Amino acid sequence: MQRTLSILKPDATSRNIIGKVNDHIENAGLKIIAQKMIRLTPENAGEFYAEHKGKPFFPNIVEKMTAGPVVVQVLEAPDAIAAYRKIMGATNPAVADEGTIRKTFALSIDQNTVHGSDSPESAKREINFFFNEIEIVG
Ligand code: ATP
Numbered sequence: 614m615q616r617t618l619s620i621l622k623p624d625a626t627s628r629n630i631i632g633k634v635n636d637h638i639e640n641a642g643l644k645i646i647a648q649k650m651i652r653l654t655p656e657n658a659g660e661f662y663a664e665h666k667g668k669p670f671f672p673n674i675v676e677k678m679t680a681g682p683v684v685v686q687v688l689e690a691p692d693a694i695a696a697y698r699k700i701m702g703a704t705n706p707a708v709a710d711e712g713t714i715r716k717t718f719a720l721s722i723d724q725n726t727v728h729g730s731d732s733p734e735s736a737k738r739e740i741n742f743f744f745n746e747i748e749i750v751g
């Protein structure tokens with residue numbers, strides 16, 4: 614079994630579509646084994662997206678990720694990281710495949726509804742960023 618870190622971004626929580634996004638996740642066979650709603654500070658968001666520090670869109674990501682609450686989740690499946698990236702769809706919803714979460718719900722490239730880890734190393738870092746072991750039911 615593999616785990617990945619998912620975030621339902623402020624554009625999702627503000628539009629009341631947490632359940633709809635979770636339906637996509639569960640229908641794809643990904644199991645939600647941890648979940649909580651939190652509010653990120655600019656420091657949290659900047660540290661989480663540290664790989665993008667210095668890029669022109671970095672201040673905007675921090676602004677969008679702190680615009681409202683987020684739901685952070687740990688998802689589990691045999692190939693969770695790739696399986697979730699597949700149903701999320703492309704970063705830019707304008708070019709995302711039909712039926713993906715971003716094609717269905719995202720507003721724009723910077724309000725693209727969900728985050729998913731992109732490698733086993735980032736999944737480990739990102740899960741540890743948000744969760745203690747006792748918060749993950751497995
Ligand atoms: P995420 O890390 O949120 O799952 P991703 O892995 O598909 O998204 P990244 O390249 O890691 O894409 O970019 C992180 C986030 O930064 C994207 O989700 C998007 O909101 C924003 N972003 C990326 N590229 C751009 C861009 N060219 N213009 C504006 N925002 C961007």
Ligand code: MG
Binds near residue numbers: 729731
């Ligand atoms: Mg990414």
